Amino acid sequence: MAIGFGLLECFTALLNFNMRILFVITKSNIGGAQKYVADLSLRLIKDGHQVAIMAYPGGRLEEEARNNGCIFFPNTFFANNYNIFLWPTIKRKLLKSVDIFSPEVVACQSGVAGFWTRIILRNRIPTVFTAHGWSFSQGAPLFRKLVTIFSEKITSRFCSKIICVSEYDRALALRCKIAPPEKLIVIHNGIGSGEPQTSTNSIPLGNKENHILFASRLTSVKNPLALIRAFLLLPEKVRETLAVHILGDGPELVRLERLINKYNLKDNFDLPGAYNREQLWSYLKKSDVFVLPSKHEGFPYVILEAMKAGLPIIASNVGGIPESVSDGVNGYLLKNNSKYPKDIANYLIKMLSNPDILDEFGKQSRLKSEEMFGFEKMYQKTKTVFLEAAAGQPSA
Numbered sequence: 001m002a003i004g005f006g007l008l009e010c011f012t013a014l015l016n017f018n019m020r021i022l023f024v025i026t027k028s029n030i031g032g033a034q035k036y037v038a039d040l041s042l043r044l045i046k047d048g049h050q051v052a053i054m055a056y057p058g059g060r061l062e063e064e065a066r067n068n069g070c071i072f073f074p075n076t077f078f079a080n081n082y083n084i085f086l087w088p089t090i091k092r093k094l095l096k097s098v099d100i101f102s103p104e105v106v107a108c109q110s111g112v113a114g115f116w117t118r119i120i121l122r123n124r125i126p127t128v129f130t131a132h133g134w135s136f137s138q139g140a141p142l143f144r145k146l147v148t149i150f151s152e153k154i155t156s157r158f159c160s161k162i163i164c165v166s167e168y169d170r171a172l173a174l175r176c177k178i179a180p181p182e183k184l185i186v187i188h189n190g191i192g193s194g195e196p197q198t199s200t201n202s203i204p205l206g207n208k209e210n211h212i213l214f215a216s217r218l219t220s221v222k223n224p225l226a227l228i229r230a231f232l233l234l235p236e237k238v239r240e241t242l243a244v245h246i247l248g249d250g251p252e253l254v255r256l257e258r259l260i261n262k263y264n265l266k267d268n269f270d271l272p273g274a275y276n277r278e279q280l281w282s283y284l285k286k287s288d289v290f291v292l293p294s295k296h297e298g299f300p301y302v303i304l305e306a307m308k309a310g311l312p313i314i315a316s317n318v319g320g321i322p323e324s325v326s327d328g329v330n331g332y333l334l335k336n337n338s339k340y341p342k343d344i345a346n347y348l349i350k351m352l353s354n355p356d357i358l359d360e361f362g363k364q365s366r367l368k369s370e371e372m373f374g375f376e377k378m379y380q381k382t383k384t385v386f387l388e389a390a391a392g393q394p395s396a
Contacts, residue, residue, distance in 0.1 A: 019390050020050045022103035024094070026078045026113040028059030030276075031217060032301045033109045033132040036189065038064045040107075043379050045069050052101045054094065055113070060276070073097040080112055082151070091120050098125065104390040108159075111135050111148065118155040126389035129155075130163040133298020133319055134172055140296060152178045160389040163187050163382065165299040166320025185385065188323070190378030191304050191369070196278040203286045204270045205243035210352050212242060213287035213311075215280055215302050216294075218250030223316075225252065226293040228259045229341035230348070231268065238349060242268055245283050249274040277305075284309035288358060289351055293340045297321055307369040312361035314347050316340070324373065330364035 021044060023037045038061055041051045045068060053065045057074035065072045077089045094117065098106075106127045108117035114129045121127055134152070136145035156162060156179040163185055164170040170184045178184075205211075216222040224246050231244060246256060246269065253271065260269045272279070280302070284290070290306035292315040299320035306313060307324065313331030315321050327333040332347045334340050351357050 018048045018050070019044075019105055019386060020101060020103045021052075021386060022097065022101055022106045023051065023053045023055075023109065024106060024113045024117045025053070025055045025061070025109040026080065027110070028055040028057060028061035028065075030060040032189070032298065033130075034059070034061040035301050036130065036132065037061060037107075037109060038068070039192075039375065040379065040382060041065060041070050042068045043375075044383070047383070052097070052103065054097055071101060073101075078113055078116075082112065082115060082147075087116075090116050094120050105386045107386065115151055115155055118158040122158045123160060126392060127159040128161050128163060128385055128389050129159045130165070131169055131173070131298075132165055133296070134169055136176065137169075137172060137296045137298075137319055149176050149178070152176075156183065159183075160392060161185055161385050163385060165189050166323050168320045168323065169298065187378055187381045187385070188320075188373055189299050189301055189304060190373050190375040191301065191308055192375040193370075195308075196281050203245075203282060204272075205245075205268070206286070208243035208268070209241040210243070210289075211283075211287040212244045212348065213247070213283050213290050213306070214245070214292065215247035215275065215283070215290075216292060216300070218246070218248045218252040218256065220252060221295050222248075222250075222252075223293045223295055223340065224248070224256060225259065226340045226344060227291060228256065228263070228265070228269070230344035231265070232263065233341060233345040234348065238352065239268065241352075242348075243270060244268055245270045245272065245287065247272055247275045247280065247283060280305060281309065284311060287311060289314060289348065291344060292316065292321075293334055293344060294318060294321075295337060299323070304369060304373050307365035307373070310362040310366040312351060312358055313365060314344055324368070326364075326368070330361050330368055 025033060025037055044051050052071035054073040054075050055061055056078045062072050075093050077086045103125060106121060106125050108114040109130050118127060135148040162179055162183055165188060167186050170186050173184055214224055214227055218224050227244055256271060260266060284306060290311045290313050292303060294316045297319035303313060303315060303324050313325045315325050317333040317335045322333060325331045325333060334343050
């Protein structure tokens with residue numbers, strides 16, 4: 001009886017333990033990993049924990065961090081490469097931040113920041129790494145795969161746990177022998193129950209009958225050009241009814257503008273640029289179908305937002321996407337990269353010509369979002385991982 005009571009006391013003390021958590025991430029411009037850090041940080045602070053964030057400065061994550069009461073440590077030497085000449089400076093800045101903040105747990109994200117953090121700290125402070133999609137996932141160049149598999153095998157020894165945001169990522173890590181099964185845990189991304197305050201009055205091309213939405217960083221990996229190519233394959237009668245909104249900013253913006261001008265599609269395509277969550281929801285509420293034809297992915301937040309808004313989804317069958325989009329249930333999965341435009345066009349025709357499909361897929365998206373991908377579920381699981389890491393003995 002006394003033993004049982006002692007275990008109960010220890011468990012209660014663990015739950016009530018207020019942590020000092022340092023998040024380390026490469027960039028602060030907003031994306032899936034940055035949203036993950038921002039959302040978790042705010043919720044941890046509300047729970048009484050203390051949070052600091054280290055990242056390259058100047059992005060929205062820095063702004064949200066400071067507004068939410070986080071300490072922000074800028075590191076202008078973080079970049080999307082493993083430049084060994086930056087090692088001394090990165091090490092000095094990270095260790096100085098650790099000395100100032102004295103974290104009980106370090107939570108590192110993204111490939112570069114995750115690599116340097118684990119190599120430098122070597123789990124002397126309990127470290128948790130979150131893999132927001134592996135760099136050696138399907139579609140990645142062969143050289144990058146080989147380099148990142150090698151680096152992840154080394155650095156995985158210097159953390160307490162690795163959080164994978166999808167079952168796909170955990171299975172891939174096991175297949176590549178990144179870490180033993182007990183070190184890899186799946187915690188899907190989650191989004192909150194409330195909807196942001198929005199206005200749909202400012203949506204361009206509002207005179208069109210049907211609205212298609214893409215929202216992500218405009219890079220070749222996200223493949224926004226596939227929407228223009230798909231649009232050109234549609235019958236003229238269908239094109240006349242469509243407004244296609246491509247939200248985001250990035251290197252593919254110039255090519256998108258060039259193609260829109262080349263084919264005289266300004267009456268059908270809208271490029272609003274970078275967006276925040278309130279602006280995204282303004283478009284989600286106006287749209288009929290959400291499309292994300294990525295070449296490879298982790299577990300994208302934006303699909304969860306679209307599902308929460310009750311939209312049917314057309315998305316690639318890559319990464320963790322099939323764990324949120326069930327083919328023929330709440331949308332359609334694109335299975336062959338070379339046929340993406342043709343398949344997108346065919347699925348749009350099928351959906352838009354049958355309101356019952358749109359309605360049923362939308363209902364299933366909302367239901368799946370509520371049942372499987374709530375933020376509170378993600379938060380409690382992640383907090384438990386942090387608490388267990390903080391309470392355990394770090395390995396040298």
